[in-house]
Amino acid sequence: MRVPTDSYLNEFLYTELADVVGPENVSTSQADKIAYSCDYYWIPELWIDRGRPSPEPDVVVHPRTAEEVSQICRIAANYKIPLTTWGGGSGSQGGALPIHGGIVLDTKKLNRILEIDKTSLTVTAETGIIMQHLEWELEREGFGTMHEPASIGCATLGGFLAHRGTGVLSTKYGKIEDMVMALEAVLADGTIINTLPVPRHASGPDLSQLFLGSEGTFGVMTKATLKIHPLPEVRRFHAFVFPDLHTGLEAGRQLMVRRLRPSVIRLYDEAETRRLIRRVLGIDKEGAYLVFGFDGDRDLVDLELSKALAICRSFPHEDLGPDLGQDWWDHRYDFFFPNHMFHLPQAFGTLDTVATFANIENVYRAMKQVVEEQFPMARYIGHFSHWYEWGCMLYARFIIDDPPQDAHEAAQLYNRVWDACLRAAMQQGGLLNEHHGIGLKLGRLMRELYGPAYTVLENIKRAIDPNNIMNPGKMGFQSR
């Protein structure tokens, strides 16, 4: 259900919301309706570009406390209208889009740092804080969460929690779900709950993990306690070019299975080395560019670095040295400014997926084959940027330089590329996504990914949100 735009019921909805958060924190401005109608997903960008009308929120609210969030949830439940949580709105999957109108709950005024526990090394913060602001404040105290994604300045802590985000230092410090100690969340009926205070226990399933990655469909996360780390004494990088991707993958795998603890490994395929590494870093090389880094105490870093160098040098290679690794670190966010990022009129998508070492190269090649054979108008590039003890993440991308002008044709082509690539990836043991989430973009493929297990997720959704008001239509859950 949605309150019709011209109904006087909207006046009652507005009055009730304003009573909770104050009129200055409720907006029905056309400017905000436009600004909240588009996130970082290509389809709504295309719709804006082509001048087509996009779904908009009916009202945007800016709560400042969990109690206010609770009251807003109760109002939404009473009217049975959609409530979509919006952090930074910089997600690429359409997860924060108010596709059925209703209330957008912007969390950015839930932005306080509540406690830095220097004994246990944890920080407790409200989830609307922009991640870079949290990190800068921690750095003043000599600490960091070490969650450093390219969207660190755009996205909120809650956004990362909602779609299980990751940062460039994940190989040592983990994804956001590895950093979380505990959560506070508001359920669809307004109940405020807290998960257990530590993540390692034998007191039942981990409720924090239930909310992580739920993309606002199970409730609104309002507070989180995260692990923090002392700022490292040194952070050192080194870069190599290997003759081909296969060799680079094997070198990276060796770094991990020998149980070294690099904070970062990034391996770019031949196409990305030729294109992006040259354009952004000015490194003009053929082959597969690999950069890795270690951080921590100087002597430990030196020791691990020497072992990593020995591993890499045991393969055919060109040693680019530390400076060209440091360059990558210094310019790691430059890739995402408009002059370097893909943008309309191009169509582009990030097919980020994850698999074991046994499967990941097959996943890469399967998607590459799909693009090259089925979509000759598209290019395929990729890099491997988050490494685990058992495998790694593939950040593959397709780019269509000249998609159809007609929005419908362009969107249909776009979705066909996604479906074909991700089905090929899943056949080889890859997942739908590694750190951007599912959102609107990939919901239709969730049942294929999970099989019968998806019913478990659907049942949880029905139990926790019986009116289906929390971000309906995302993650493959029932639309309205």
Add this chain to the structure above:
Amino acid sequence: MLISEHTSTIEACRFCFMCRHVCTVGVIGGRESDIPRGKGLILFKVLKGHADYSPDLVDALYRCCLCGLCETWCKADCRPPDAILAARADIVAQGKEPVAVRRIKDHLLQTGNPFGLPAEERFQALGGPDLFRGQAEVVYYVGCDTAYRQPQIATAMLKILGAANADFTLLPNERSTGKPLSLLGYRDEARTMAEQLAAEIRGVRPKLLVTTCPSAFDAFKTDYPAMGIDLAGVEVLHAAQYVDRLIEQGAVVPRKQPAAIATFLDGTYLGRTHAVYDEPRRILGAFAGLTLGEMVWARELAYSCGEPGGVFHLLHPELSGRMAARVLEEAAKTGADVLITACPTTLELLQKGNHTKLKLRDLVEVVAAAL
């Protein structure tokens, strides 16, 4: 439409979030329409004819303080403030500016200041007719905010000019530079006002034009040349540059001060636009006993109270109050005893919201007190 000259910025910003965390109004206001991306989306729709300048969109386009942090941060050379200024000029051309904006314009045209205060009261707090001379080597342009709201800054500057035995004058018919008008979208009126003021300045035949107001400084340095308005070759200096020069020449010698920690707040025009970063710090370094504690957000990344043109706080007092509170909080983290600015608008905004123990001073006040 003038915004069509800014198509590349609009098309880049509409889908880019990379400066969200530094956008002053965005961080304080929290609305997606506050940040350059939101402005880009709105302007793209207008540019393509998919939306008109409705009152809601107009309000959003006046909800930017033009601090310039977005373009400082941008690695793609986008210039959101220029696109927003073009939009405001388009809005004015269509007669769609908000009533509050029009009221400021009327005040400026009728009284020469944005507050609507009587022109004859402009220099009331500064003393008698000996401030005015027909010809002088130095013209001190006081500016509206200093004259009407922070006259102690002008008093301090006059003391410095006196101590340096400068051959100086104020302009008896001083009015706004016109910059607030141009920032609000009234380009024609701004030009007329600028031409009138330029004629006043030329009439004194000075060698040097000095001001304590960064917005006026930028008007003389950037806007007037861009409009082809001739200042007859006069050198333009902000007071920070002028006093730095006087100290270097030995023309003024500040006395030793009691030990204190000072922190300096850079600004949009003096800092980000004209890179006058070292002069204020050199001046403060000339006081034995005064230690400078830098804010994390300093120099080109300095936080802003939204001082450009002195108009944002007139339109959005609540927002600018919170912006000032953030600056004060940041300054207090340095452990400083005194927060020093070189901008009368900023000083007033800080004074209004100061709940810290920080003393607040303009740079020239600090210098004058040590003479």
